[in-house]
Amino acid sequence: MVATQDDRFVVTPTDLMITTLTKAKAQNDMAAVGEVVRMLDGVDGMVAKYSTQPSEALRNISVQTAKTNPDWAEMEKKGTTSKLLEAEMISGQAECQLLQLLVKFGRVKKVLDIGTFTGYSSLAMAEALPEDGRVVTLERQEAAAKMAAENWASSPHVGKIESRVGEAQALLQALASQGESFDLIFLDVDKPGYFALYQTLMETGLLKVGGLLAVDNTMYKGEELSGEQLSLNGEGARALNAGLLADDRVLQVMLPLRDGLTLAFRQH
């Protein structure tokens, strides 16, 4: 239970919402509850509004992907995909804006994108890379990789992207055996596999010393915050979070951006 918040300093939007809700609860004021719902609903929109806007090609991927749910349902039914994919899996504008910024700020040349889906994050990072930069992107569903390739086809940055299809763990081993290593890695696949994939990235040196790992969905749907029983995905996110915390080779920060984005810098 949240204690009385009358004396709480309002420093952040979260403080404001907690203070408003606490008073609303004490006064049974449903209008104030509605006000907090409105504020919460506006957070992602405000982040998107004041972040640099995506290119037309990226906007096009968002628009096209939003229409794909009936196609994914059909593909799963026919066995074209081994799992049901959903349009909502697409990485958000703000996250990919952050990835673009990291590519530029870090003068990144080699990116590994684990979880291609319809190609948004791969193209976002490719756009930010220099001409001789490269994104290797991994996807287990052939149908998604094909859709991504179609989405990149008309971009002038398509030549920087190399798509590989298969299970991430096997593809990582293959990349490692080819002597590859990356400056920036974006991990955004099934959460139960997160920690094992992280260990592979570290043990094989695919994440180079001085490189940065960005992991999506580390606050998985707020499950840990809710205190309810964790789903397999929630357990997977927690295992990775705990693993990062216990690993002194990395310095990390969890950003409450959408579903949680953790940045981990490999220091040794």
Ligand SMILES: C[S@@+](CC[C@H](N)C(=O)[O-])C[C@H]1O[C@@H](n2cnc3c(N)ncnc32)[C@H](O)[C@@H]1O
């Ligand atoms: C959340 S989506 C990725 C979103 C993408 N980064 C974007 O920008 O829209 C996750 C994708 O990873 C794929 N995937 C999930 N687990 C995987 C695994 N173990 N190996 C390879 N691909 C996987 C899924 O098929 C799905 O297309």
